[in-house]
Amino acid sequence: MQAARAYVAFMMKFIARGLCAASRVDEVVRQELSPLPAGFTFEMSVLPAGPALRLRKRDDGTFVSGEPADARPDLAIRFKHLRHAMASFTFQEPTARSFADDRMVVDGDPALAMRMQRMLDRLLVLTLPHRVAEKALLRVPDLKTVDKARAAGRLWKEMVAP
Amino acid sequence: MSVPYFEFFAPVKILAGNRALEHISYELSSLSASRPLLVTDPGVRKAGLVEPVARALSEGGTPFVATFEDVPADSSTKVVAACARVYRDNRCDAIVAVGGGSVIDTSKGANILVSEGGDDVHRYLGAGALKRALRPFFVIPTTAGTGSEVTIAAVIADPDRGVKLAFTSPYLLPHAAIVDPRMTLTLPPFLTAATAMDALTHATEAYIGLAKNPISDAYATTAIAKIVQALPRVLARPLDEEARFDLALGATIAGVAFSSSMTSLVHALGHQLGAVCHLHHGVCMGLLLPYALEYNLAARSVEIGELLLPLEGPEAYARVMSGDRPRAAIASIRKLRDMLHAKVGLPRTLSETGKVQRDQLPRLAKMALDDGALAFNPVAVGHADALSVLERAWA
Numbered sequence: 415m416q417a418a419r420a421y422v423a424f425m426m427k428f429i430a431r432g433l434c435a436a437s438r439v440d441e442v443v444r445q446e447l448s449p450l451p452a453g454f455t456f457e458m459s460v461l462p463a464g465p466a467l468r469l470r471k472r473d474d475g476t477f478v479s480g481e482p483a484d485a486r487p488d489l490a491i492r493f494k495h496l497r498h499a500m501a502s503f504t505f506q507e508p509t510a511r512s513f514a515d516d517r518m519v520v521d522g523d524p525a526l527a528m529r530m531q532r533m534l535d536r537l538l539v540l541t542l543p544h545r546v547a548e549k550a551l552l553r554v555p556d557l558k559t560v561d562k563a564r565a566a567g568r569l570w571k572e573m574v575a576p
Numbered sequence: 577m578s579v580p581y582f583e584f585f586a587p588v589k590i591l592a593g594n595r596a597l598e599h600i601s602y603e604l605s606s607l608s609a610s611r612p613l614l615v616t617d618p619g620v621r622k623a624g625l626v627e628p629v630a631r632a633l634s635e636g637g638t639p640f641v642a643t644f645e646d647v648p649a650d651s652s653t654k655v656v657a658a659c660a661r662v663y664r665d666n667r668c669d670a671i672v673a674v675g676g677g678s679v680i681d682t683s684k685g686a687n688i689l690v691s692e693g694g695d696d697v698h699r700y701l702g703a704g705a706l707k708r709a710l711r712p713f714f715v716i717p718t719t720a721g722t723g724s725e726v727t728i729a730a731v732i733a734d735p736d737r738g739v740k741l742a743f744t745s746p747y748l749l750p751h752a753a754i755v756d757p758r759m760t761l762t763l764p765p766f767l768t769a770a771t772a773m774d775a776l777t778h779a780t781e782a783y784i785g786l787a788k789n790p791i792s793d794a795y796a797t798t799a800i801a802k803i804v805q806a807l808p809r810v811l812a813r814p815l816d817e818e819a820r821f822d823l824a825l826g827a828t829i830a831g832v833a834f835s836s837s838m839t840s841l842v843h844a845l846g847h848q849l850g851a852v853c854h855l856h857h858g859v860c861m862g863l864l865l866p867y868a869l870e871y872n873l874a875a876r877s878v879e880i881g882e883l884l885l886p887l888e889g890p891e892a893y894a895r896v897m898s899g900d901r902p903r904a905a906i907a908s909i910r911k912l913r914d915m916l917h918a919k920v921g922l923p924r925t926l927s928e929t930g931k932v933q934r935d936q937l938p939r940l941a942k943m944a945l946d947d948g949a950l951a952f953n954p955v956a957v958g959h960a961d962a963l964s965v966l967e968r969a970w971a
Contacts, residue, residue, distance in 0.1 A: 486702075514786035514838075514952055516583045521702045524742060524948025531951070553956035 418500045423465035425503040426458065430467040430479040432537045435572035437477040440540070440565060446533050448475060456530055457487040460499045461519075489522035489530060505542070505550040509534070540566040582789035586832045588726045589752040592825055596756040597629055600672065600714060601636025603752050607712040609670035613663045614640040615683045616674040617647040623762050625718050629674050642666035644686075651678045652733040653741070656685035657695045664690060670712035673750075674759075677722040680715055684730035684748045687713050697732065698741070706745040715750040718759050720824040721771025721858055723778055723831020725753035742948070755828050757821035765811055765920040768823075770858030772807045773916070775827035776800060776909075777842050777861035780869070782833035783883060784876040785840045785952040795833035801886035802826030804912060811919050841868040841957060844947035845966060848940045853931045862913055863923055867968045869906050871961065875954040877902040884908065926970045937966045 436443040452473045459466035459482060466482045493499035498517035502509055509531070512518060520527045538550050540562070547554045557565075591599045604612060612633065616626055633639055644662045647655060659682055663671065668690075673683035688700045691710035700706055715725040724730075730743045763771070779799035782792050803826040809819035845868070846860035869880055881901030885893040887908040896904045916922040923929040926937075941962035944950065950957055 510786060510951060510956075515581050516787075517581075519704070521704070523739075524951075525946035528946045528948060528950060532945075551956070552954075555958070 415496070418496055419465065422460060422496060422499045422503055425499075426465045426467040429458070429534070429537065430469060431573055432541060432569070433469060433533060434477045434479050435569055435576060436533070436537055436540075437471075437475070438576075439568045439572045440536065442536050442565075443533050444475070446529050446536075447471065447477070450526070450529070454526075455485075455487040455489075457482055457490045458492075459490070460493045460496050464493070464496050464499070487522070489526045490520070491527070491530075492519045492521065494518060505546050508550055508552050510552050537569075540569050580789070582787070582791075582836075584789060584791045584836045585728075585746060586726065586835065587746075588749050588832075590726070590755065590828060591752055592755040592828070593821065594757070596754050597632035597716070597758070598636065600629075600752075600754060601633055601638040603714065604638045604670055604712060607670070607751060609712040610638050611641045611666070611668045612638060612670040612672045612712075612714075613659075613666065613668040614643045614645075614672055614674065615647065615659060615679055615686065616643070616645055617676075617679055618645060620675045620679070620718050621645060623718070625759055625762070626674060628756075628758055629672070629716060633672070640672070642668055647675065647679045647682045649678055650733050651682040651685065651731075652735050653685070653697050654735060655682055656689065656697050656732055659683070659686035660689035660695065670714070672714045672716065674716045674718060676717065676719045677724050680717070680722070680724040681730040681732055683713065683715070685732045685743065687711055687748075688743070697743075698734070700745075701741060701743065704745075706747040708747065710747050713750045714752050714754060716754045716756065716759055717824070717828070719763060719767065719771040720760050720820075720827040721774040723775065723827055723834060725750060725755075726828055726831040727835040729835075753828060755821070755824050757817040757824065760820050760824050761815060761817065765814065766922065767856075767858075768810055768814070769807070769916045769920045769922050770856050770862065771827070772803055772810075772823060772858070773862030773865070773913075773922070774858040775823075775830045776803050776912075777846075777865050778827075778834040778839060779803070779830035780865060780883065780909075781839040781842055781952075782830070782837035784869070784872055784879045784954060785837050786954050787837045787952050788879070789837060792833045792837040795829050796837070797883075797886045799826045799830035799833055800883065801889075802829065804887055804908075807912075808915070811916075838952040839949045840953035841871065841950065841962075841965065843949040844944045844953070844957070845940070845962060847947050847949070848943040849926075849932065852936065852940060852943070853929070855929055855931055859923055859929065862916065863925060863929075864965070864969050866906050866910050866913065867965050869909070870968070871957075871965050872953065872955050873902055880905050926966065934970060937970065938963055941966055 454471040456469045468482045469477045502512050644659045687710045717725045732741050779796040783796040806819050806822035842864045849855045849860045884901045884905040917924045926932045944962045
C-alpha cells in the first residue's frame with residue numbers, strides 16, 4: 415500500500431509539472447486553457463486524504479502548481495480509493511473508463527471537466543510511448559511522427575529544465 | 577479482461593397505471609405530509625391536466641394548499657427561489673410537480689431550498705453538497721420523454737452569469753413518480769413523437785454508452801420495445817389509454833436506464849442545437865440518433881446489433897444474420913423516423929428543420945466537445961468527428 419501511495423504521489427507531481435510546462439510551451443494545451451479565467455483552480459486528489467495536486471491559472475495564462483488549499487477549487491477530480499488512482503496511473507484502463515465506472519467523483523462544471531480532460535490526454539500523448547498511450551486513452555490522436563517528436567521534445571525540455 | 581464494475585441506484589417508487597393519481601394522498605400521508613404545493617406551468621393548466629390531479633388529492637383528503645404556476649420553458653435560479661417562497665409562505669410540507677422537464681427541475685431546485693434553507697441554490701452545487709433527504713416530492717410527468725421523474729439531476733439556468741447549473745444528487749430523486757395514462761392523453765401528435773424519440777434515445781444511448789451495465793441494459797431494452805410498439809398505436813389512436821400508458825411507461829423505464837448509464841454523443845450534439853438553434857430537444861434526438869449510431873459502430877457493433885431484437889421483435893431478429901444486425905437496427909430507427917415524418921412532420925434532417933444554417937455546424941461541433949455527455953461515448957469524439965456526424969445529419 416505504501417508503494418502504491420508513493421507511486422500515485424509521484425504521478426500527481428508528474429502530472430502537475432507536465433501540465434504547468436505544457437501551459438507554457440504546448441500550443442494545444444495553451445488553446446484549451448485560454449478560455450478559462452485567470453484564477454481558475456483545478457484539484458486532483460485521492461480520497462479520503464491521499465496524494466493530491468492543485469493547479470491555478472495565473473494572469474499570464476499559464477498554470478502554476480501549489481499545495482491543496484481549504485478553498486473549494488473550480489474543478490475537482492477525486493479518486494474514491496487509492497487503488498482506483500493506481501489503476502488509472504498505471505494505465506490499466508482508460509481514464510474515460512474509470513470515470514464511467516464511477517471510480518472517481520468529478521466536482522464542478524462538466525464543460526470545465528471536458529476541457530481539463532483534453533489537456534490531460536494531450537499530456538499523456540506527448541509523454542507516454544504510443545503503446546502505453548493506447549491503454550490510457552480511448553483513441554490516440556493520429557499525429558505525424560515529426561510533429562509529435564517536436565512537441566514532445568519541447569515539453570520534456572520544459573519539464574526537466576524550465 | 578477483469579470483471580467489470582458498475583453502480584446502479586434507482587430507488588424511486590413508481591406508481592403506474594389505472595387511477596395512479598388516486599394513490600398520491602396515501603403516499604403523502606405515509607410520509608407525514610398533508611399540505612402539498614402544486615408546481616406546474618400555464619400550458620399544463622390550459623391542457624386541463626391539473627384538474628384530475630387536484631381532484632384526486634382533494635378526494636384523498638390532501639388538497640393542494642398553494643400553487644406555483646410561473647414556470648417558463650427553461651427554469652432559472654430566480655424561478656426556483658420564487659417557488660420556494662410560495663412553499664414557505666403557505667407552510668407547505670410537500671411538493672407535487674405536474675409537467676415536463678422544466679417544471680420537474682424547478683421543483684427539484686425549490687425542494688433543495690425549502691429543505692436546506694436559504695434562497696441561493698448555488699450553495700448546493702457540486703457532488704456531495706446535499707447530505708440528507710429532502711422534503712416529500714412527487715412527480716407527475718405530462719410528456720412521455722424526459723425521464724426526469726426518475727433521474728438524479730436538475731439543470732437550472734443562472735440568468736446573471738448566463739450559464740446552466742447542473743445539480744446532481746441522489747437526494748434530488750423524487751419519493752414517487754406517478755405514471756397515469758390520463759396525463760399524456762392530450763399531448764399533441766408532434767410533441768408525442770418528438771418526446772418519444774427523446775425517450776428512445778435515452779434508452780439507446782444507455783445501452784451503448786461507456787457506463788452501460790447489465791441492469792441498465794435490461795431497462796433499456798424493455799424501454800425500447802415499449803416505445804417502438806406503443807408510438808405507432810398512439811399516433812393512430814391518440815385517445816387509446818393503453819397505448820398512451822405503454823409509451824409513458826417506456827419513457828420512465830428509459831429514464832431509469834439512462835440515470836444509471838448516462839447519455840452520450842446524440843445528447844452532446846443535441847444540447848448545442850437546442851441552445852443555439854432553438855430546436856425542440858426531441859426533434860434533435862430523432863434526427864441525430866441514426867448518424868451517431870453509425871459513428872459508434874466501430875466500438876459497439878455487437879450492442880447496436882442486439883438492439884434489433886427490441887426494435888423489430890424476435891422473428892425479424894432471427895431472420896437477419898448476426899453480421900447484418902447492426903445495420904438492420906439502424907435501418908429500423910430510420911424507418912421509424914421516416915414514419916414520424918410522414919405522419920406528423922417530424923424533421924428527418926437538420927436542413928428539414930429550417931432553423932439551422934449549414935455554416936453553424938462547425939461552431940456547434942466545437943461546443944459539443946465541452947458537453948459532459950461526451951464523456952460516456954464509447955468512441956472518442958474530436959471536432960472533425962462531431963462535425964462529420966452533423967454534416968451527415970444535414971441532408
